């Protein structure tokens with residue numbers, strides 16, 4: 142009875158760390174389990190593969206083996222799951238998002254709690270079992286908590302995420318430097334090509350009346366050396382997506398501050414009313430980290 146532990150296809154670090162570490166925990170308690178990743182993992186996972194030489198079993202989606210049971214981590218619906226997974230054979234789910242997984246997976250034991258990272262739930266299971274993950278997986282779990290909570294600013298972040306990170310620091314001598322390097326690695330990708338980064342993550346909000354909302358999440362402020370390229374790109378995206386007006390939200394995870402760019406008068410007024418933005422040359426600085434998913438509900442409400 143071989144168990145496959147897996148997240149969504151093209152997983153982020155949270156899903157990846159959970160799959161490897163939870164399979165490790167199951168093996169340490171005598172179960173026949175393996176963690177496998179399908180597709181292309183995200184850039185923060187690449188950081189651990191390239192800079193820490195951590196071996197991660199990665200297979201193309203569609204690959205199958207002699208798995209007879211399945212455990213989903215950082216996922217709780219069949220949407221985006223690898224083709225190998227059979228929903229009636231899913232025996233367990235570990236996730237942290239709103240949903241009703243019991244409908245899709247009637248045979249699964251479900252732990253779904255709205256905290257910052259699924260990795261936190263896996264760390265808690267190790268603590269409860271009085272066992273420790275192998276050191277490489279401990280690094281992945283630690284990075285995952287920082288990444289999924291965006292250095293502890295994301296909306297669902299809880300004290301449990303901090304406690305799990307502290308446990309890994311104490312047991313493995315890890316510290317914030319690892320997280321800083323991981324975010325640096327992703328930031329360098331953005332700085333090499335801000336145009337690509339903006340376009341890849343472009344979103345529109347509203348119906349009929351559309352607001353273009355672009356976001357960059359960086360560590361450190363070097364990206365602002367390319368202010369003109371950023372302004373130019375926003376103008377191009379603005380035309381391409383035919384929105385009424387657009388804003389760019391740059392979150393610096395190091396200083397935990399936000400910089401907003403908006404060249405439209407209506408947009409500037411709305412941002413002034415909701416966030417207290419004072420614009421100078423179409424840019425404004427806020428003393429708090431504001432994520433796009435926090436800003437946009439406030440804005441759309443203010444605009445009626």
Ligand SMILES: [Mn+2]
Pocket residue numbers: 155156215237257258259289
């Ligand atoms: Mn997650």
